[in-house]
Every structure is written in C-alpha cells, then in structure tokens.
Amino acid sequence: MLHVESATLDxxxxxxxxxxxxxxxxxxxxxxxxxxxxxxxLRRVSRKLKIPLxxxxxxxxxYRCFSLKPRGKxxxxxxxxxxxxxxxxxxILERVETETGLSDVGTSPDLEFVVETVRxxxxxxxxxxxxxxxxxxxxxxxxxxxxxxxxxxPGRRAARKEAGRD
Amino acid sequence: MTDHHTHLPGHITDLEALERCAIHGRSxxxxxxxxxxxxxxxxxxxxxxxxxxxxxxxxxxxxxLPYAVAETGCIGWCSQEPLLDVWVPGQPRVTYGRVxxxxxxxxxxxxxxxxxxxxxxxxxxxxxALTGRRTSYCxxxxxxxxxxNGLPTYADLPLFKRQLRVVMRNCGIVDPASLxxxxxRGGYRALWRALFSLTPREVLQEVxxxxxxxxxxxxxxxGRKWQAVADARGGPKYIVCNADEGDPGAYMDRGVLEGDxxxxxxxxxxxxYTMGAHEGVIYVRDEYPLAVARLSxxxxxxxxxxxxxxxxxxxxxxxxVSITRGAGAFVCGEETALLASIxxxxxxxxxxxxxxxxxxxWGKPTCINNVETWATVPVVVQRGGGxxxxxxxxxxxxxxxxxxxxxxxxxxxxxxxxxxxxxxxxNDIGGGVPAGRVCKAVQTGGPxxxxxxxEQLSLPVDYESLTKAGSIMGSGGMIVMxxxxxxxxxxxxxxxxxxxxxxxKCFSCRVGTQRMREIVNRISMGKGREEDLQLLEDLAWLVxxxxxxxxxxxxxxxVLTTLRYFRDEYLAHIRDHRCPAKVxxxxxxxxxxxxxCNGCGACISQCAGSAILGEKKKLxxxxxxxxxxCGACLEACKFxxxxxx
Numbered sequence: 121m122l123h124v125e126s127a128t129l130d131x132x133x134x135x136x137x138x139x140x141x142x143x144x145x146x147x148x149x150x151x152x153x154x155x156x157x158x159x160x161x162l163r164r165v166s167r168k169l170k171i172p173l174x175x176x177x178x179x180x181x182x183y184r185c186f187s188l189k190p191r192g193k194x195x196x197x198x199x200x201x202x203x204x205x206x207x208x209x210x211x212i213l214e215r216v217e218t219e220t221g222l223s224d225v226g227t228s229p230d231l232e233f234v235v236e237t238v239r240x241x242x243x244x245x246x247x248x249x250x251x252x253x254x255x256x257x258x259x260x261x262x263x264x265x266x267x268x269x270x271x272x273x274p275g276r277r278a279a280r281k282e283a284g285r286d
Numbered sequence: 287m288t289d290h291h292t293h294l295p296g297h298i299t300d301l302e303a304l305e306r307c308a309i310h311g312r313s314x315x316x317x318x319x320x321x322x323x324x325x326x327x328x329x330x331x332x333x334x335x336x337x338x339x340x341x342x343x344x345x346x347x348x349x350x351l352p353y354a355v356a357e358t359g360c361i362g363w364c365s366q367e368p369l370l371d372v373w374v375p376g377q378p379r380v381t382y383g384r385v386x387x388x389x390x391x392x393x394x395x396x397x398x399x400x401x402x403x404x405x406x407x408x409x410x411x412x413x414x415a416l417t418g419r420r421t422s423y424c425x426x427x428x429x430x431x432x433x434x435n436g437l438p439t440y441a442d443l444p445l446f447k448r449q450l451r452v453v454m455r456n457c458g459i460v461d462p463a464s465l466x467x468x469x470x471r472g473g474y475r476a477l478w479r480a481l482f483s484l485t486p487r488e489v490l491q492e493v494x495x496x497x498x499x500x501x502x503x504x505x506x507x508x509g510r511k512w513q514a515v516a517d518a519r520g521g522p523k524y525i526v527c528n529a530d531e532g533d534p535g536a537y538m539d540r541g542v543l544e545g546d547x548x549x550x551x552x553x554x555x556x557x558x559y560t561m562g563a564h565e566g567v568i569y570v571r572d573e574y575p576l577a578v579a580r581l582s583x584x585x586x587x588x589x590x591x592x593x594x595x596x597x598x599x600x601x602x603x604x605x606x607v608s609i610t611r612g613a614g615a616f617v618c619g620e621e622t623a624l625l626a627s628i629x630x631x632x633x634x635x636x637x638x639x640x641x642x643x644x645x646x647x648w649g650k651p652t653c654i655n656n657v658e659t660w661a662t663v664p665v666v667v668q669r670g671g672g673x674x675x676x677x678x679x680x681x682x683x684x685x686x687x688x689x690x691x692x693x694x695x696x697x698x699x700x701x702x703x704x705x706x707x708x709x710x711x712x713n714d715i716g717g718g719v720p721a722g723r724v725c726k727a728v729q730t731g732g733p734x735x736x737x738x739x740x741e742q743l744s745l746p747v748d749y750e751s752l753t754k755a756g757s758i759m760g761s762g763g764m765i766v767m768x769x770x771x772x773x774x775x776x777x778x779x780x781x782x783x784x785x786x787x788x789x790x791k792c793f794s795c796r797v798g799t800q801r802m803r804e805i806v807n808r809i810s811m812g813k814g815r816e817e818d819l820q821l822l823e824d825l826a827w828l829v830x831x832x833x834x835x836x837x838x839x840x841x842x843x844x845v846l847t848t849l850r851y852f853r854d855e856y857l858a859h860i861r862d863h864r865c866p867a868k869v870x871x872x873x874x875x876x877x878x879x880x881x882x883c884n885g886c887g888a889c890i891s892q893c894a895g896s897a898i899l900g901e902k903k904k905l906x907x908x909x910x911x912x913x914x915x916c917g918a919c920l921e922a923c924k925f926x927x928x929x930x931x
Contacts, residue, residue, distance in 0.1 A: 143630035182632040184614030185572050201534030202765045203691040205779050218894040242537035243329045245364020245697035256332035262918040
C-alpha cells in the first residue's frame with residue numbers, strides 16, 4: 121500500500137512546487153485520490169514542504185473538505201442551506217441516514233456511502249437538493265431519496281446510466 | 287463544448303484583432319441558421335440540463351439537422367430549469383421550461399416553425415448594459431405582432447420586466463466558454479479603453495464617481511478601497527477576487543462565474559492597471575466545481591489570446607490571474623481569513639487595521655473585491671462612472687443581484703436597481719408566496735443578516751434601509767418565508783450554522799454562539815424560560831461587541847431580528863409549549879384524520895420508522911412511540927388526511 125501511495129504522492133508533488141501556498145492544493149489532491157489523508161502522507165507532506173507537522177495537521181483539521189479517516193465510496197452531501205432548510209432539507213437528511221443505515225452523518229456500515237451535510241450548494245432555486253459524487257439532485261422529496269441512492273449501490277451503476285433522470 | 291470552440295481567437299494584440307474576434311463571436315452568438323441553446327449552469331444540470339443537451343445533440347446529429355447547438359449560463363429563471371431556447375434567425379428566441387429529454391424531439395420537430403404550445407415565453411431581443419445597445423432578434427424591430435402565438439415576451443413577464451442587468455448582462459445569452467461571444471457583446475473594450483485612453487488615475491476617478499460599493503456584503507466604497515491600494519507604498523501589489531460565496535441561500539457569484547467568467551477577469555485586469563498590480567488571485571469555494579472549470583477555461587483562453595500575461599494588447603502592461611480553490615470553510619469569506627487561506631494557512635481572521643490595502647497577501651498591498659463588484663467594473667469604465675451613479679438611491683448606486691428563493695412562486699436569480707422595494711421583489715418579480723400561504727418574513731444577508739417581517743416589505747433594498755431594519759444587504763441571498771416557517775427554528779438554524787463555522791479564535795464567538803444555540807434549542811423544545819429571552823439579548827450583544835471579524839460581530843442579527851419582530855412566537859414556545867408554525871418536532875404530533883383517511887396505504891409505504899398501522903382500505907393510525915416526526919406521511923398523503931398539531 122505504501123508503494124502505491126508513494127507513486128501517487130510523487131505525482132501530486134510533481135504538479136506543485138514546494139511553496140507554502142501549495143499545502144492546501146496538495147492535500148486536496150491527495151484527498152481526491154484516497155478520499156482521506158493518511159497519517160503517513162501528512163508526515164511526508166510536512167517533510168517535503170518543510171512545514172512543521174502540527175501546522176499541516178492544523179490545516180488538515182480546520183477545513184471541512186479534508187478527512188483523516190477513510191470515507192465511504194460515494195459522497196452524499198445533503199444541502200442544509202437556508203432555502204433547503206425552509207423547504208425540508210433536514211427531512212431529506214434524516215431519510216438519507218435511514219436509507220444508508222446511519223443514525224447521524226458519517227460513513228455507512230457497508231462503506232458504500234459517506235453522508236455529509238453542506239451549507240449551500242448554490243442551487244437554492246430548486247431546493248431541497250443533495251449531491252451524490254458529482255451529480256446534483258434537485259426538488260427532492262423523501263420518497264425520491266431511496267431511488268437516487270439505489271443508483272449508486274453496487275450492481276446498480278449500469279442501471280443508473282440506463283435510467284437517466286426522471 | 288460546441289464545435290466553434292476548436293477555433294481559437296488567436297493573439298489579440300490590437301483593436302482590429304479584438305474586432306475580428308468579436309465578429310467571429312457574433313457569427314456564433316447570432317448565427318444565420320437555427321440555434322438551440324441549453325442552460326447548463328449547476329442548477330440547470332441539477333434539474334437535468336445535461337440529459338436535455340445530450341438529447342438535443344442526438345436529435346441534431348442523428349438527423350443531420352443544420353442547427354447550431356450551444357450551452358449558456360443561467361438566465362435566472364430557476365423555477366423553470368432546465369431551460370431550452372430555440373432561435374430561428376429573424377424571429378424571437380423561444381424559451382421552453384422544465385424540459386424533459388423526451389420532449390426535445392417534439393420541440394425541434396417542426397422547425398423553423400417553433401412549437402409555441404410547449405413554450406413559456408419569447409425574447410424579442412437582448413439589451414446590453416455595457417454598450418447601451420439592444421440587439422433585436424425580429425426582422426423589422428421589436429413589433430408586438432412579432433411575438434409568436436400570443437406568448438408573453440420577456441419584457442411582459444413580471445419576473446423580467448423590472449430587472450436591469452448590469453452584472454448579469456451576458457448570463458443566459460453567451461456561451462461562457464467562448465471568449466469571442468464575450469467580445470461580441472463588447473467585452474474587453476473597457477480594458478482597451480482603460481489601457482489606451484485613460485490613465486490609472488482617470489480610471490480611479492470613474493470608479494469613485496460611480497459610487498460603486500462592495501457587493502460582498504459590507505458595502506465599502508470600491509473607489510476608496512482602490513485609492514488606498516493605489517496610494518499604498520511597497521509592492522508587489524495584489525488583486526484578489528472573493529468568490530468564496532458561503533452565505534447559504536445565495537448563488538449570485540456562482541451564476542456570474544458559470545455564466546460570464548470573462549467579465550470578472552476583465553474587471554480584475556482593469557483593477558490591476560489602476561492600482562499597479564500585476565498578479566490576481568480568484569478564491570473560489572470548493573463547493574463550486576463547475577465555476578472553477580469555467581473560470582479555468584476562460585483564464586486559459588485569455589492567456590492564449592494575450593489578454594492576460596505580458597504586454598496586454600501591446601500596452602506594455604502585464605497582468606496574470608490564478609485560481610485558488612477553497613477548502614470548505616465559511617469564515618474564509620472574511621477577507622483576512624481568505625488571504626491566510628491563499629497563503630496555505632488556516633483561515634483565521636486577524637485584527638484590522640492594518641487593512642489588506644496596506645498589508646494583505648504576503649504582507650503586500652492587496653485589493654479584495656467580490657465577484658459582482660469586479661463584473662461591474664468594465665461597465666463603469668465603458669459607460670463612465672456617472673452612468674452607474676444615475677441608477678439607484680442616494681447612498682447605494684447601481685444594481686444588485688439577488689437570489690430569490692425559499693417559499694416564493696418564482697425562485698430566481700434577479701438583478702434590480704438599488705432602491706427597489708422588497709415588496710416589488712417578492713410579490714411582483716417573485717410572484718409572492720405559493721397560493722394559500724401567507725408571507726411571514728424575508729431573510730437577507732445570510733447568517734450575518736436578519737429576518738425582515740412581512741409588514742416591512744415596503745422597505746427599499748439598499749444598504750442603509752436594510753441595516754436600519756436590523757438586517758444587512760449581505761451578498762444577496764433573499765429567502766422568503768411563509769407561515770410554515772418557525773422563526774425560533776430559523777434562529778436555531780443560523781446559530782447552529784455559526785457555531786459550526788466559527789473558526790474558534792475568539793472565545794466570545796466560539797462559546798457564545800454555542801450557548802445561544804443551546805438556549806434557542808431549549809426554547810424550541812418547549813423547555814425555555816421567559817428570562818431566556820433577556821439572556822439571549824445579553825449574549826447576542828456580548829458576542830457582537832467582542833468578536834474580531836464580521837462572522838462574530840454580525841452573529842447576533844438572526845437572533846435579534848427574530849426576537850424583535852417575532853417575540854410572540856418565542857413566547858408561544860415558552861408559555862404554551864406550542865409551535866405556531868408546527869415545525870419544532872418536540873411540540874408537534876402527527877395523527878391521521880379517521881374521517882378523511884381511505885386506507886390507501888401511501889403513508890405506510892413511506893414511513894421509514896414503520897410507525898403507521900393499518901390495512902389496505904382500512905383506517906390507518908400512527909403509533910406515537912415509533913413516530914420520528916419526519917413528515918414523510920404528510921408528503922405522501924394525497925387526501926390531506928395527515929394532521930399536524
């Protein structure tokens with residue numbers, strides 16, 4: 121596993137030089153590859169950029185887009201912006217949690233989904249909305265949640281393409 | 287994207303080359319063949335625009351139809367997304383709303399005769415605030431009879447007729463991936479004018495004269511900020527665009543970045559020239575991947591055409607722009623936190639002064655303005671500061687973009703002159719709250735703003751009036767709330783938001799927002815005490831007075847405005863243990879009306895907690911112990927048999 125990480129990490133390092141302002145972009149790159157920031161990687165970033173490890177850790181824990189723990193395969197972001205809140209976003213969140221076997225936000229027991237809340241995806245005109253990976257789903261109702269999530273469950277990916285949007 | 291993007295504008299080193307680029311842009315903007323336009327901004331895509339676009343391509347390519355197919359940004363008619371437009375040369379542009387992929391074939395079937403029975407409206411031409419000119423689409427001008435089959439024109443529609451589009455001048459018109467189309471709309475002319483006809487001081491004079499104020503929320507006069515940076519000693523100086531649009535319920539900046547990215551870039555180059563800066567950074571929030579993609583594309587095009595880089599347009603002036611992606615921290619919208627984030631540090635605000643104009647990015651003089659502000663700059667330069675100053679009110683000049691959302695009929699992204707009243711925005715443009723509901727409040731300014739009660743809708747929208755009402759202009763989110771919204775719940779919502787997003791540097795903000803949230807939480811559960819209201823007011827005052835940055839200083843607003851205007855609602859929760867809007871879960875129960883229920887089973891299948899008992903065609907009942915009060919049964923019941931009390 122370490123070898124794979126080294127190769128990908130070197131790619132990230134190659135894309136950016138060692139200036140301090142590249143710390144966040146490099147961490148974003150790694151996060152995008154692994155879905156989290158492994159401890160060993162943080163140590164190597166610290167050495168490479170010559171930024172003390174506590175400061176790297178500080179950045180990695182300050183920003184919402186970073187995670188220090190492995191996350192589920194599909195990222196489900198339920199929007200809780202004001203417009204979504206007014207139009208029942210919390211109920212959508214509860215339904216997503218129920219459907220993925222969670223009682224709160226986090227990674228589902230089957231590691232298929234990580235459920236998060238996000239404060240506004242900027243699609244307020246179509247509230248309530250949620251994003252699964254790169255797809256945004258608009259004008260949600262509780263009854264639609266299961267259908268949306270099913271598209272991302274194992275074995276359903278082909279069906280998802282076929283079904284398109286309703 | 288579409289076929290014409292394989293063509294590159296080439297090097298634009300003089301006015302003739304810019305004009306050649308514009309001519310090419312006009313040939314795709316207003317082609318001599320039928321054009322199909324699909325709005326593919328994020329909100330359009332969320333509603334299925336990509337599938338609609340795919341269906342258009344399939345139909346056009348499959349049948350070898352000689353039509354141009356193009357993407358465009360958001361015209362702002364959010365409630366009708368996805369939008370598809372058909373433009374037949376010499377005729378008005380016909381808009382179709384809520385288009386489904388399977389309708390595409392029908393819409394295109396009889397062209398050049400448009401299928402008007404499926405359409406929403408027609409656009410007889412487009413206005414361009416930058417040039418002051420109108421391009422008519424109809425042969426023989428904008429004759430009323432030119433409209434098709436009695437369809438309303440955009441100029442007739444209440445949603446559009448009161449709008450004045452300065453910032454959004456190109457949104458929904460141009461292909462955001464086409465520098466040529468931007469040029470065809472007069473783009474980069476203002477840059478030309480600035481570089482060759484005006485000295486930096488003269489540009490500054492125009493900005494000062496325009497009365498333009500920062501559109502990010504606080505409303506600091508842009509000209510004065512520019513002057514401070516221009517006068518600041520030391521260098522290099524930096525230009526920063528704040529596109530960390532974090533206010534929930536606000537997406538104006540996303541609309542501009544996805545719909546017209548070049549307008550922001552042009553504004554920044556002009557700013558660089560005026561203040562003597564050669565480097566610009568656009569800080570875009572991480573939640574906007576499409577905005578990042580379209581901006582990156584636009585920057586690349588501008589660089590390839592020599593509109594960014596060394597010796598721009600042969601003027602000797604050099605300027606370049608890069609993008610920094612945010613990492614998901616609301617506080618980074620605060621300027622000093624934003625600068626820290628660009629430098630690769632945690633986004634914690636620092637005390638001001640020194641202001642960024644003196645010590646900003648890397649400790650150097652820095653000018654930070656919001657997306658909308660930068661997009662307005664080319665218009666100020668092209669038409670003169672006096673033109674913009676002629677729009678708006680005494681202290682608030684020009685136009686403002688608002689995202690009109692929440693419980694309103696026409697959810698939309700709109701741009702109106704400053705001073706337009708809230709009532710005009712909500713009732714005329716927005717079509718009011720949905721039928722049968724009562725408007726309760728309008729929330730402006732995001733978590734830093736407040737809730738303005740329906741009785742005060744006659745307020746003009748400008749910096750001063752909104753501040754006087756206890757709210758702020760903010761970045762432009764306008765969330766309409768009807769009688770189904772509980773104001774205690776709204777206060778709890780914003781406090782929860784602020785508690786999450788407080789960076790934690792100031793004790794009063796970190797702990798104060800938490801305590802206030804706990805108190806409001808208690809009230810929403812029916813466990814509040816009357817003296818809690820005084821305690822809330824005291825805490826709110828304390829947090830506001832003792833916090834370093836805008837987040838903490840304005841954190842009390844949602845609490846104070848709801849307390850000021852909706853005290854009765856707080857008291858109903860405290861004294862009567864009742865939530866008048868029937869929102870707060872601890873104070874409501876769901877039951878099924880035995881007279882209305884026909885036993886259809888719809889609620890049973892939707893109840894995630896298996897709390898509903900009953901058989902088909904027999905009365906259903908809710909087992910209260912299992913009920914999570916999620917409201918799924920209420921949504922599922924077509925007969926209004928589910929009661930909330």
